[in-house]
Amino acid sequence: MKKIHTFWQKSRGVVVLWGVITFLQVAVLFGVDQFLRPPSLTQGDDAGFAQAAGASRPDVPAGAVRYTYSPDNQYAAYTTAGNELVIVGTAGEIFRDTVGRVTYFQWLGESHSLVYFIGGRNLSGYIFHVNAPKPTHMYTWYGSGREVEHIYFSPYLEFLYLEMRNGERSEVYKYDAVDGITRLPLGDVRLTSIDYDDKRDVMTLRTAEGEVWRYERDRLYRPDGTEVRQSQPVRPRRAHGADVPKKE
Numbered sequence: 001m002k003k004i005h006t007f008w009q010k011s012r013g014v015v016v017l018w019g020v021i022t023f024l025q026v027a028v029l030f031g032v033d034q035f036l037r038p039p040s041l042t043q044g045d046d047a048g049f050a051q052a053a054g055a056s057r058p059d060v061p062a063g064a065v066r067y068t069y070s071p072d073n074q075y076a077a078y079t080t081a082g083n084e085l086v087i088v089g090t091a092g093e094i095f096r097d098t099v100g101r102v103t104y105f106q107w108l109g110e111s112h113s114l115v116y117f118i119g120g121r122n123l124s125g126y127i128f129h130v131n132a133p134k135p136t137h138m139y140t141w142y143g144s145g146r147e148v149e150h151i152y153f154s155p156y157l158e159f160l161y162l163e164m165r166n167g168e169r170s171e172v173y174k175y176d177a178v179d180g181i182t183r184l185p186l187g188d189v190r191l192t193s194i195d196y197d198d199k200r201d202v203m204t205l206r207t208a209e210g211e212v213w214r215y216e217r218d219r220l221y222r223p224d225g226t227e228v229r230q231s232q233p234v235r236p237r238r239a240h241g242a243d244v245p246k247k248e
Contacts, residue, residue: 058088070107075130077105077114085116087130094130104148111157117148125162125175139173139181146171152196152203161203163194172205172215184220185228186213 057073067078075094077087079102087095103123105116112130115138117123123146125138145167152161159176170191172184186205195204203215211223220228 056090058090060088066102066105068105068107070112071110075107075112075114077107077116087114087128089130095128095135106151108151108153108157108160109155113157115151115160119147120144123148136177138175150194152194152198154198154201161194161196163191172203174218184215186220189213 057069058076060067060076060078063081064078065081067076069076075087075089077085079085083098083100083102085095085097085099085102085105086093099116100118100120103117103119105114107114114128115125116128116135117125121144123141123144125140125148126135127138128135147165149163149165149170152163153159159174162173162175164171164173168190169188170186172186172191172194174182174184189211190208191205192208193206195206196202197204201216205213205215207213213223214221222228
């Protein structure tokens with residue numbers, strides 16, 4: 001009887017140990033499964049997240065003609081039927097002025113800088129930073145017909161590239177705070193696309209004729225690889241006394 005009792009005690013110990021090991025294995029597998037499982041959001045959680053995200057976004061009035069939010073949603077710019085440009089942040093209004101007809105505006109990445117253009121008899125470009133006291137005037141192009149197609153900018157905003165359409169002709173300008181505006185000497189071409197590598201500051205320009213031009217290090221190269229040389233920077237003609245255009 002003593003041997004049977006000892007055998008039973010040993011067997012029970014083995015069973016208990018096996019049970020503990022099995023429980024730990026199941027627990028580990030369950031934990032791994034929960035770790036690998038995609039997080040699930042209930043409708044209430046998702047709605048709460050959307051509401052929290054929307055709460056920090058500045059309001060734009062329903063009567064705004066056009067508007068655009070900064071990429072981080074901290075600021076918004078909009079125009080009114082009275083030709084006002086208004087810039088607001090989460091803490092309230094930052095800028096308001098009757099500037100004229102805004103034909104194009106774009107936030108420059110996370111910089112909280114807005115580029116905008118005023119059209120009419122002429123086209124004038126400005127840059128406004130939310131911490132600046134007033135906008136910076138980039139340039140005025142004289143004569144109607146120019147339209148901004150797109151703006152490309154370097155990561156630290158050392159310079160901007162402005163793609164414009166002037167009738168059937170495409171124009172590309174480079175702007176920086178030191179040299180101002182410089183036009184790329186493309187001649188009479190019509191561009192179909194521009195690819196800009198902001199890491200290397202290289203532009204690849206494709207024309208309607210299937211040509212591929214390249215611009216890098218302030219030099220323009222033809223499709224055959226030859227450089228377009230110029231004796232001095234090509235800038236738009238500037239009229240006297242009209243550096244800052246009148247409001248229209």
